[in-house]
Amino acid sequence: MSGVLTRLAGGLVVSCQAYPGEPMRHTETMTRVARAVVAGGAVGVRAQGLADLHAMRPLLRVPIIGLWKDGATGVYITPSVAHAVAVARTGADIVAIDGTLRPRPDGSRFADACAAVHAEGALVMADCASVADAVAAAAAGADVVGTTLAGYTPDRRRTPGPDLELVTALVEAVDVPVIAEGRIHTPADAVAALAAGAYAVVVGTAITHPTSITSWFAAAVRGKEA
Secondary structure: OOHHHHHHOOOEEEEEOOOOOOOOOOHHHHHHHHHHHHHOOOOEEEEEOHHHHHHHHHHOOOOEEEEOEOOOOOOOEOOOHHHHHHHHOOOOOEEEEEOOOOOOOOOOOHHHHHHHHHHOOOEEEEEOOOHHHHHHHHHHOOOEEEOOOOOOOOOOOOOOOOOHHHHHHHHHHOOOOEEEEOOOOOHHHHHHHHHOOOOEEEEOHHHHOHHHHHHHHHHHHOOOOO
8 A cells, every 4th residue: 555545544534624714714824723733643635726835745744645626516526527627736645636427627537547546646535425436546547536525516415514324335345545524513423433433533623614613602602503
């Protein structure tokens, strides 16, 4: 197994992203957040956008899972071969790519992006929504699969917390590592994902998105659900 993946085994990867239009949507801010989570024990960072990735790479000694979000519907996580190659060329160790069976905007196949990323010397993480996605992605060359998109396509209902059932199903279905990602809101959720068989866990909103975290607390003190 790749040394990069070995460094992630059993650990916490933190997604350091901010949404467009938000106060924290700033490259220097996200880079400082990335450095802060590494200081707190993150074994890896997941980050979005070429500017952020270029800024983080010289400052981080942990593996970076890089992606490029382009659009807001359909396939928009590193949606084309060109996007995937550009992310790899930032120095990201792993390129996260939409691993669903949906059509891609450039007409390419997932396998085409995998081959291009591997040619750049990086690994591929397939962001999946179902068992069928993960099986196809692994067969096409993905080095690791994630539950990132579970509940965000019609394939599966959206669970309030991590989709642990999918984690277990993917572990049984594919021969590559499975990373749990999506709605992991507490340390207990992260531990449960590892217990379900996840190779590592990715946590984003619950650590790096103060607007959402504040809304949870604000709703609680008002006696309402977030």
